[in-house]
Amino acid sequence: MMKSAELDKLARRHGISPTRPSPENREVVISAATKRKILSALNIELTVDQETGAPQRKAKPDGRKIPVSFLPDFLSATRVWGVSLQLYELRSARNWGIGDFQDLADMADLAGSLGADFIGLNPLHAPFLADPDRCSPYEPSSRQHLNPLYIAVDQVPGFAGSPELERQLEGLRQSDLIDYVGVARTKLGALHDLWSARRQRRVDDEADFDAFVAQGDDSLRLHALFECLSSSMVERGAGAGWRRWPTEFQRFDGAAVGDFEREHADDVRFHMWLQWLAHRQLMQAAERARKAGLRIGLYLDLAVGEAVDGSATWSEPDIYVSKATIGSPPDPFAVDGQDWHLAGYLPSEIAGGEMSPYRRMVSTAMRYAGAIRIDHAPAIRRLFLVPLGARPDSGAYVRYPEDRLLQILAEVSAEHRCLVIGESLGMIPEGLQEDLEAAGILSYRILSYEQDKQGFKPAEAYPALALACISTHDHQTLADWWRGGDIRDRCEHGIVPPDLTEEHLKHRRHERRFLKTVFNAAGIDVPARLAPRAGQEALKDLTVSAYRFIARTPSLLTSVRLADLTDEKRPTNIPGTSDSYPNWKPKLSVLLEDLPSVSLLKRVTAAMREERPRE
Numbered sequence: 001m002m003k004s005a006e007l008d009k010l011a012r013r014h015g016i017s018p019t020r021p022s023p024e025n026r027e028v029v030i031s032a033a034t035k036r037k038i039l040s041a042l043n044i045e046l047t048v049d050q051e052t053g054a055p056q057r058k059a060k061p062d063g064r065k066i067p068v069s070f071l072p073d074f075l076s077a078t079r080v081w082g083v084s085l086q087l088y089e090l091r092s093a094r095n096w097g098i099g100d101f102q103d104l105a106d107m108a109d110l111a112g113s114l115g116a117d118f119i120g121l122n123p124l125h126a127p128f129l130a131d132p133d134r135c136s137p138y139e140p141s142s143r144q145h146l147n148p149l150y151i152a153v154d155q156v157p158g159f160a161g162s163p164e165l166e167r168q169l170e171g172l173r174q175s176d177l178i179d180y181v182g183v184a185r186t187k188l189g190a191l192h193d194l195w196s197a198r199r200q201r202r203v204d205d206e207a208d209f210d211a212f213v214a215q216g217d218d219s220l221r222l223h224a225l226f227e228c229l230s231s232s233m234v235e236r237g238a239g240a241g242w243r244r245w246p247t248e249f250q251r252f253d254g255a256a257v258g259d260f261e262r263e264h265a266d267d268v269r270f271h272m273w274l275q276w277l278a279h280r281q282l283m284q285a286a287e288r289a290r291k292a293g294l295r296i297g298l299y300l301d302l303a304v305g306e307a308v309d310g311s312a313t314w315s316e317p318d319i320y321v322s323k324a325t326i327g328s329p330p331d332p333f334a335v336d337g338q339d340w341h342l343a344g345y346l347p348s349e350i351a352g353g354e355m356s357p358y359r360r361m362v363s364t365a366m367r368y369a370g371a372i373r374i375d376h377a378p379a380i381r382r383l384f385l386v387p388l389g390a391r392p393d394s395g396a397y398v399r400y401p402e403d404r405l406l407q408i409l410a411e412v413s414a415e416h417r418c419l420v421i422g423e424s425l426g427m428i429p430e431g432l433q434e435d436l437e438a439a440g441i442l443s444y445r446i447l448s449y450e451q452d453k454q455g456f457k458p459a460e461a462y463p464a465l466a467l468a469c470i471s472t473h474d475h476q477t478l479a480d481w482w483r484g485g486d487i488r489d490r491c492e493h494g495i496v497p498p499d500l501t502e503e504h505l506k507h508r509r510h511e512r513r514f515l516k517t518v519f520n521a522a523g524i525d526v527p528a529r530l531a532p533r534a535g536q537e538a539l540k541d542l543t544v545s546a547y548r549f550i551a552r553t554p555s556l557l558t559s560v561r562l563a564d565l566t567d568e569k570r571p572t573n574i575p576g577t578s579d580s581y582p583n584w585k586p587k588l589s590v591l592l593e594d595l596p597s598v599s600l601l602k603r604v605t606a607a608m609r610e611e612r613p614r615e
Contacts, residue, residue: 002046004032011035014044015347015399017382020329021427030396037387038396041324042346066403067410068440069420072370074295075556078615081608082118082299083111085562086137086473086572087150088178088584092592094154097172097183101281102152103592104298105288110595112292114605115614118371119289120299120559122473124150124282126223126275126311129188130230131240132180135584136573138303138375139342141310143361145223146278149183153190156277157205158197165190177585191277195270212276213269219360222252222315224271228264229257230311241309252315286368296419296557297370302362304376304383305342312343319349319357324385327392331426334495334576337392344383351404359408366416371557373444373467377422377436380405381429402432406439421467421557425449442466442557447550448481448511455514459522462553469559470546473572477564478546479539480571483532484508495576515546524548540567540600547604551611560608565601566590 002010008018011030016038019027039046090099090107104119111119124147125140132149140147153159165186172182213220229249230240238245248256261268289297305326306312313320320343327339350358365372374380381402386395413420422436423444433443443466450457462468470478476486484505491501509532516526527534527541534542543564551558563572570586577583590598 007032007035007046010044010046011039014039014042015382017397017399020384020396021331023330023332023335028393031394034387034390034394034396037390038324038385038398041321041385041387042348042398066435066438067407068438069406069410070413070417071419071440072295072417075419079554079556079558079612080117080295081551081558081560081612082116082120082294082296083107083114083562084120084299084469084472084559086122086584087124088122088135088137089563089572089586089588090592091173091587091590093173095173096153096169096187097175098149098178098180100150100152101278101285102155104150104282104285106592108285108289108292108294110592112289112294115609116560116605117294118296118299118557118559119294120371120373121301123301123303123375125303125306128230128240128307128310129184129227130234132184134240134307135178135180137301137584139305139307139340140303140312141226141307142223142312142315143303143306144219144312144364145275146282148191148274148278149180149187150281151187151191151274151277152281153187153194155281156191156194157203158194159190176587176589177582178587180585191274192270195273198273199266209273209276212279213272216272216275219315220272220275221268223311224268224275225252225257225261226311226314227271228267229260232260232264241307242314243309250314251317282368295370298368299371299373299421300365300369301373302365302375303342304374304379305340305344308341308343310343316357319345321346321385324387324395326379326383327386327395328384328426329395329397330393332500333490335497335500337386337395338576339386339392339395344379344385347398347400351401351408356408358405359412362409362412363416366412366418369416369418371419371421373421373423374441375423377424377441377444378426378428378432380422380436381432402435406435409441410439437463437465440465445469445553445555446471446475447478447546448475451511451514456511456518458518459549459552460554462550462555464554464556466553466555467557467559468550468553468555469561470543470550470564471561474575476571477561477568478543479536479564479567480569482512482534482539482542486571489571489574489581490576493574493577493580495574519545519549522549522552524552536567540603543600544603544607548607548611551608558608558612560604562588565598565604566595567600 019029022028087099090103092103095103123137126142126145127147128134128141168186233245234240242250248254286298326342326344330337345357382397382399384395385398386392409420421442445462445466445468447470487504490496519526524545527538530538566588573583574581
């Protein structure tokens with residue numbers, strides 16, 4: 001067995017940090033066993049003379065030039081605001097039980113009429129169509145492709161409804177939670193019918209479809225093939241993810257897979273067609289946003305990784321870490337750490353080649369967007385990897401080629417004229433925030449996180465190169481934060497123990513007082529009767545005050561969360577839960593068509609126009 005000193009040297013050479021943080025804010029030494037497992041996950045052989053393949057980190061010279069990402073010229077003279085939402089959560093009188101690209105286009109018209117400059121969205125990455133309840137947009141099957149469940153089927157040429165279909169759709173629309181299985185069955189059934197009809201007649205857009213297929217090349221073909229195989233395997237009882245498939249189907253280049261593709265050529269082309277429809281409708285929504293006057297347009301989110309058993313890892317197995325998954329070390333809000341069960345790119349492969357995996361991934365999003373948000377931006381420098389079968393506290397940080405990734409972001413953002421936002425909450429490596437700022441990447445500032453020992457930071461303390469917001473999909477609305485709903489949820493679902501919950505509730509009492517103090521200092525009215533269990537109207541007043549506060553920050557972008565404006569009672573997602581809460585399924589309580597008449601929406605957007613007038 002390799003000696004301890006030699007193992008430590010090899011681990012350092014391949015970017016494995018010797019320690020990790022703990023909830024008590026002390027450094028915990030990474031064990032030799034963990035180092036061996038992580039090295040194996042990085043495809044590194046445990047030999048003394050091993051020297052190749054390591055992502056060597058050169059010392060950063062003083063005054064080194066960091067490549068700068070794109071920033072629109074108009075932002076040099078003004079600050080703007082926009083609306084953030086989960087596309088699937090939109091209700092409308094015409095959609096099929098899930099928000100779709102037509103709803104997005106209609107939302108762009110509304111946002112433009114209100115004076116907004118962008119619409120922020122959840123990741124639109126491809127899910128597992130054969131297992132629709134695997135619905136987390138942050139655990140996609142592939143980040144290179146789109147989610148066909150967002151296709152507005154009634155907008156596809158040739159579509160004709162029926163009374164029976166309308167009865168099905170009404171049931172899907174009426175539910176308060178998205179019935180992903182029902183939505184997928186209904187949409188894919190109708191799309192199959194449209195595909196069959198298309199093949200029986202001459203169509204004017206066949207050349208455009210053929211060009212899309214040619215441009216998509218092997219990536220598109222293999223994704224479509226995966227979808228066909230995944231559906232077939234579910235019918236056989238093997239599951240949608242490739243790790244449970246028979247061995248002969250677990251590699252894309254196997255003989256059995258080739259035979260399957262030849263036998264199912266039409267089905268493969270059908271799934272390519274779904275990608276083409278999604279692409280066209282998303283491009284149309286982006287164009288509607290531009291015509292509606294949104295100067296930034298769509299702002300898309302990028303997940304930090306992909307499902308370990310999805311299309312991406314099946315199609316390109318050699319570029320992913322295969323024996324460890326992405327997670328986070330123990331912290332005060334997740335005392336055992338977290339395993340997100342996501343596959344990450346290998347550090348040695350992520351930036352390699354002219355069309356590197358990272359370049360292709362960010363290009364896929366930027367082609368539709370005026371802004372992207374990188375979920376977990378610390379991944380530009382490091383990822384916390386958890387060996388398969390191990391607990392999260394047995395993981396370790398691994399270094400990634402930061403300079404090369406920043407160079408790619410700068411080049412692709414300039415090509416697509418797309419600004420970059422980096423979400424970097426929690427544990428941030430020393431100096432990374434400064435590097436991201438130098439790279440022109442906006443930081444992501446959430447009101448409840450912007451605190452120090454004195455309380456909430458004043459508005460003027462927020463950085464200019466930032467997006468400021470009240471909350472995200474991982475948080476309660478402001479009203480429920482005030483009530484402590486997020487703390488109770490973490491306890492109820494076993495994420496945080498009762499004793500720590502009591503500490504958090506005690507701290508929330510201080511936070512409520514500090515929030516009122518910072519609003520008063522900014523000259524912003526605070527409702528007089530604002531008890532811990534304040535009434536609905538007082539909390540609506542508080543929401544208006546909070547948005548007025550973040551609108552006054554120097555931050556170039558401010559985001560208004562639609563769920564705040566419709567006063568949603570159910571959180572979008574409770575991090576750390578799976579079966580105990582219906583994450584990613586709650587719909588908004590208000591129809592898209594009725595949003596203009598919502599009083600809180602009118603009050604908050606009026607405040608945004610007052611604080612951030614168009615210039």
